[in-house]
Amino acid sequence: MQPVLNVEDIKRVEVELTRVGVSVSELMHRAGYAAAQEVLELEGAKSVAVLCGMGNNGGDGWVAAEALLARGLKVQVVCPMDPDQISGDLARQVAQAAVKAGVPVTVGPSRDELDEVLDEADVVLDCMLGTGFHGEVRAPFDIWIECVNASGCRVVSVDVPSGLSAQTGQAGSACVVADLTVTMLALKPGLLADDGRDVCGAIVVAPLAEQTERLCVEADPVAWRTDLADYRDVMVETSASVDKFTRGSVLVVGGSSRFPGAPIMAARAAARMGAGYVTLAVPQAIAAVCQTHLLEIPVVGLPCDVEGVLTADAAERVAKMARSASSVLVGPGMRVSGGTVAVVSALLRSEAPLVIDADGLNCLSRLTEGRLFDFPEFTRRDAPLILTPHRGELGRLSGRSEVPPTSLSEQLECARQIVWSDGGSEIVVVSKGSATGCVSVDQAVLPKPGPAALATAGSGDVLSGMMASYLAQVGGQSENLPLMAALVCEIHGYAGTVAAERLGSRGVMACDLIDSIGLATDAIEERAALAGLEDASEGQQA
Template identity: 70%
Template sequence: MQPVLNVEDIKRAEVALTRVGISVSELMHRAGYAAAQEALEMGDDVANVAILCGMGNNGGDGWVAAEALQSRGVNVKVVTPIDPDELSGDLARQMAQRAVRAGVSTLVGPSRDELEGLLSAADVVVDCMLGTGFHGEPRAPFDIWIDCVNGCGTRVLSVDVPSGLSAQTGHAPGGCVMADITVTMLALKPGLLADRGRDACGSIVVAPLAEQTERIVVDADPVAWRADLEDYLDVMVPRSNSVDKFTRGSVLVVGGSSRFIGAPVMAARAAARAGAGYVTLAVPDAIAPIIQSHVLEIPVVGLPSDSGGTISKEACKTVSELAEKSTSVLVGPGMTVTSGTTAVVSSLLSCDRPLVVDADGLNCISRLTSNALPDFPELLRRNAPLVLTPHRRELGRLVGRQDNPPDSLSEQLEEARNILWSDGGSELCVVAKGSATACVSVERAVLPKPGPASLATAGSGDVLSGIIASELAQTYGRVNGLAVLCAFACEVHGYAAALAEQRYGSRGVMATDIIDCLGLASDALAEHIEFPTDDEEPVA
């Protein structure tokens, strides 16, 4: 797994490196050399490079890269807002003066026409304007420079973070550089992986800069870990012909209402497509005949319902009995929030089966806790796995932020941990969904590879909850890392959406299309990992 550090923790890691004998100056040199090497590898014909330097240490990296590229025979020109001798930062000024003495050509405070002409003639543009400490909106001249970079049509490499993007939040209120490659130093940052960062960064290359970096970054207590395929080996169920529909686990899906008929159907079909051997769907009896006609392979149980077509309190006993016969349970899709559905969710929280709570099941928990779940830790304490799958607005309601829900990956992680720390148990995982999803447990937060934008469609969350319930059923809740299992389910979900895009286009995918591709996605991911024998290590 790849560690992800908050920006403040990156600063502390830099200080830790200086304490083991690597000076800030040496770190800047290594960062500049790493950027120069990546620039050279952006094509076979890199002969002209334009480097846009700011006035801080990010600009200092650019001056080092300029000198390194010139030593390799590349025609380099550095664009700077002020004369190198006038830079206020001592280290950046020293790097700039050294590059000028080495013969690096500069362009000071260019007009827009001059800059556009330079950028369009370059083979690669290196962006070293604004670094990881930046937040807010870029000021002149950098706002103009960013526009010029994005309009030049030349390949772009950003150093540490695309200028204008917050490396912490992934926000860019004033616009940011859209890079082809981002070379980031020491470790990944949250803002590179979510929201605008997903579009702005292009391919991300991590430059460790020192052999001590791995240890120091781990000691810095990463805010999250980015998963690689081999990390899922312990939660994947190896293929075997020695199975039947019972040994592959059974899933109970509880949800639905006269208003939302499709949500529980999609969740149940996703659980089946993801590999569960047996799926049962429990819905209000008012809609059970309609739903049964849509899921021929899945038995439908009608639950007592009220006059509004929602599950009533009288269903609690039946639901509990069905749960006891199942390997895992999913509650919430399409059920709406009433006194009856809230009672059903409360009763399932008390059962001893692995439980996934999604959609209105989460909103029922918000109602039970008056939008203050961290103040009611006893509600979530149980002896079987519990997975909550809130998107940002649902997460906001759970923690009392319904008027200002989390708007970044950083805040998703923070609020998920507020829920986890109040509970304190190892059987809870919060799958905080957004442009990047974080699967957060007490042990660690795992970031699966984000899926495509086609997941932003109604019903895709129901599909994900069905996959998670299916994975829990197939492992019988006995997993080595609940967050890793949930992250694997997210990867299957995302890959299935990518396969659906090939058939329907990036804007044409619907949730049911994702369901149809789940089996293919699971097989494709499994083929990338070779299951080891007892004395072998996994190969990815």
């Protein structure tokens, strides 16, 4: 897994590197060489425009420009001020050295002059604004960014595309759209979520020093980004010696007259994910409708009110059914009422491995007055508990209903607040967003996100059914519950890719994801196994 560090933690790693003998000057030179190397590896790169800001990010650009010139490329640096006037000592020194080496400079160009420079370039090296940027882009960089994006050149950004917050993933009014981002030392949260997903392109991490890996781990990463090989230890082992009883049984509880489709999709997803036996428990008012859509899945009708919402009388029956299930999912389409709160409470008290989604989470919020972290007794249990909130639901659970989290960093912070208050190893919060974090007491794991095709109603119901299914297949036990949850998220994401290839990125509906689960599972597990073999081979060679 790759460590993901907050921007402030990256600064601390830089300080620690200087303490072990890697100077700030050496770091800047290594960063510039790393960026130059990526440009050199681009096919057909002969002419490079290097747009430098006034800080250390610009210093990286000056170093890269000199290195590229030495390798025979045509280089043109664009800078807002004369190199001798740069305020930072180190950035000024490397700029002066580059000019002395023959790097040509265009200082403070007009828009037309910049367009002329870009017209002659194959590649733009973006070194305008670094990881310290936040807020709105100021002149002249706002105009420069517009010119870069309109140029048609391939763009390599150094550390972060200019205009993007490396911490929040939110872009200013102007932001470079890069083909490749060479980020230094470690991944940052903003590169992986929200606007970062649109503007970073491919991401390459340049460690810069042999001590970096150790120092990044010691810096307590905010999260870990998974590689496929990481999933080998949590995958369900394939065997021909199985039957429907040994592949796990899932109980799905949810639904209402207003939302009968959500539990249907969750139950179908649980079956497609490989559970041997799935049972759906819904209000009696919609049981017949659900049965018509589920030929393979038994449907149990539960007591409900005139609006087709579960009543408190259903709680005891649900708790009894949970005793014979390998895992239980509660919440999809359930609505929030006194009855549904009673059902969720009963399942929390049960010994069944439990996944809570959708209105099950809203019931939990109602139980805890919107501050789940103040009521750890509700979630502290011996069996696994997986919560799967999107940002709005997470806000309602963590005292932020009016201002829910708006970035991956805030998602992780809210999820940690919940799991740390619980303090047990059996709880995982799967915080869903443009990037998803699977957060436990010990770590936060970031699966690779799926395509925009997943942004459709019912996608979360499908994921929750898949989650309960996989939990059932591992017997409700996993030595690394957040990694198992991340694997399910990654399969869900790849199911979105498979469905989009068949139906188009805007044509995918939640039911299409269900039909792609089996193919996606096989593909992810096969690739994970191959990645593991490659890692083992490289380790033997080393």
